[in-house]
Amino acid sequence: MHNKIKSLEEIENILKEHKKHGDTIVQCHGVFDLLHPGHIRHFKQAKKRGDKLVVSITPDKFVNKGPGRPAFNEKLRIEAIAALSSVDYVVMNDSKDAINAIKHIKPNFYVKGREYNDPKKDITGKIVDEEIEVKKNGGQIYFTDDITFSSSSLLNKYVDPLSETAKRFIEKLKNEYTIDQIKEKIDKLANLKVLIIGDAIIDEYQYVDSLGQSAKGQHLVASCKDRERFLGGSLIIANHMSEFSSDVTLLTNLGKDCDHLNFINENLNDNVKLESIFHEKYSTLLKKRYVLKDGTNLTKLFETYSSNDDLLNQKNIVDVKKFIHENANSYDLVLVCDFGNGFLNKELKKEISKVHSFLAINSQINSGNRGYNVVTQYERADFISLNGPEIRLAAHDKESAIEDVTKKIAKKMRCGSICVTLGVKGSYCFSSLNHISQIIPAFATNSIDRVGAGDSFFSLSALCMASRYSPILSSYIGAIAAAIDVNIVGNKEHVKKEEMLKFLVRMFK
Numbered sequence: 001m002h003n004k005i006k007s008l009e010e011i012e013n014i015l016k017e018h019k020k021h022g023d024t025i026v027q028c029h030g031v032f033d034l035l036h037p038g039h040i041r042h043f044k045q046a047k048k049r050g051d052k053l054v055v056s057i058t059p060d061k062f063v064n065k066g067p068g069r070p071a072f073n074e075k076l077r078i079e080a081i082a083a084l085s086s087v088d089y090v091v092m093n094d095s096k097d098a099i100n101a102i103k104h105i106k107p108n109f110y111v112k113g114r115e116y117n118d119p120k121k122d123i124t125g126k127i128v129d130e131e132i133e134v135k136k137n138g139g140q141i142y143f144t145d146d147i148t149f150s151s152s153s154l155l156n157k158y159v160d161p162l163s164e165t166a167k168r169f170i171e172k173l174k175n176e177y178t179i180d181q182i183k184e185k186i187d188k189l190a191n192l193k194v195l196i197i198g199d200a201i202i203d204e205y206q207y208v209d210s211l212g213q214s215a216k217g218q219h220l221v222a223s224c225k226d227r228e229r230f231l232g233g234s235l236i237i238a239n240h241m242s243e244f245s246s247d248v249t250l251l252t253n254l255g256k257d258c259d260h261l262n263f264i265n266e267n268l269n270d271n272v273k274l275e276s277i278f279h280e281k282y283s284t285l286l287k288k289r290y291v292l293k294d295g296t297n298l299t300k301l302f303e304t305y306s307s308n309d310d311l312l313n314q315k316n317i318v319d320v321k322k323f324i325h326e327n328a329n330s331y332d333l334v335l336v337c338d339f340g341n342g343f344l345n346k347e348l349k350k351e352i353s354k355v356h357s358f359l360a361i362n363s364q365i366n367s368g369n370r371g372y373n374v375v376t377q378y379e380r381a382d383f384i385s386l387n388g389p390e391i392r393l394a395a396h397d398k399e400s401a402i403e404d405v406t407k408k409i410a411k412k413m414r415c416g417s418i419c420v421t422l423g424v425k426g427s428y429c430f431s432s433l434n435h436i437s438q439i440i441p442a443f444a445t446n447s448i449d450r451v452g453a454g455d456s457f458f459s460l461s462a463l464c465m466a467s468r469y470s471p472i473l474s475s476y477i478g479a480i481a482a483a484i485d486v487n488i489v490g491n492k493e494h495v496k497k498e499e500m501l502k503f504l505v506r507m508f509k
Helices: 008-020 037-047 074-082 099-105 127-136 151-158 164-176 179-191 234-242 261-267 314-330 346-352 388-395 402-413 453-466 471-485 497-508
Strands: 025-030 052-057 089-092 109-112 140-143 193-198 200-213 220-233 247-255 272-279 285-294 297-305 333-338 358-363 383-387 417-421 427-431 436-440
Touching (some): 025 099, 074 089, 109 127, 179 453, 193 314, 200 247, 200 261, 220 261, 234 261, 234 272, 272 314, 388 402, 417 471, 427 471
Parallel strands (some): 025 109, 193 333, 200 285, 333 358
8 A cells, every 4th residue: 555655756757657658647636634435436437537546635734624624634644545446646745736746747637526617616716727737748637527525514524623612603604694605705805995004013933942941040041943034913914904805005114224124025915005104213123932843832932022112203103194194084994903012102093093984993912012002092993803801901891791891892982893802712792783792603623823813813804894794704704814823833824815715615514
């Protein structure tokens, strides 16, 4: 069986020899998380098209089908397929799509199931690119036509890692929306014109190995091994939102002679229009975290800020106010991500509160502003997203039920809808406009890093709220974004539309 398992480099050389002898090569590709009769019949039909059947497998790190997926790791999946008599070779792909595997295998026939026969129904949009690559080498695509089973529906039924609360929520949502209706609503987010206002942050993870306690003191000593930089703050939020909306403008502050400017320009999505206010004295804020890394487990030891001062001079303030006054009302959504790091002061918050567009606000507390940066410094909002401690601090209320605290802030802020994120407990959704008071469950079944999850929740739920979608559906889509985000190290990647659609489709099967 193990003689069937090859690397991409090995399979390319092996197949060259087969082709010299006139053998016809057939390729199938997929995740194949739960091997079932549909897969077996698919492989048998594929084998009839040629002499040698090669199955390429998507690696674990590229499987984005929702919580707990893949249910079976890549080693088990590849061994299971290698055990089938109809399969001649199995290879582990090295990317999230099949293009590179096709380049190595150069099949005469690339075989997919009939569900891919209509390119419009392919969420990934890759079937067209795959067919082009197949045809480059004289091959052709072929669709099997047999009974089909869904790995996702079987896993949902028998191996589902979701809580019973989450399952009941999904079943109730299915009574109100089909998956096609939800996909259509997500597609329509592209029509929104969005202005984001907020602090720019560069996040850096300095990965270390612990050397233990110092021999000359009580402090810990660590050895620096590697580092990564990510877009943070309003920069990563702009990337989240520009994946779904085609018209996104970011108004933020950057250091004039900042070392990170090229990094920002290279990593900010192309469809984000950057309106920068440049500070003469300070660099763009850098948050550096020292992190112990053990496999996928991250333990943060210490964090530093490059500065924590007011980042705008009076001229900067005038320029920001002018932009808001002249432009903000032309947007469908004005989203304020206030990280309390010196960009948004009292004067600017007052100006923002005058905006007539749909106004969404997230005002965060952190070590640099604890107790000073509360959402009630704004006069109004249409939608607010905070975590539990943030809304309690804004209400100066530690003891009351979260429902009562939320209603208090909603009344004070004249705000129609508020979401309070509660970590593993999910989120609390309140809407006086829709008479909603409900807990939305969490959909993440494992977590690599929680940094940025609240930002992704806010980004997607705000887009949906501004589109006047149901607060429940808006919170659900925000929760899916957060579930995807907690499986990303820091802000290494933004939430992709394709990944979200895969997640949603899997849950509705």
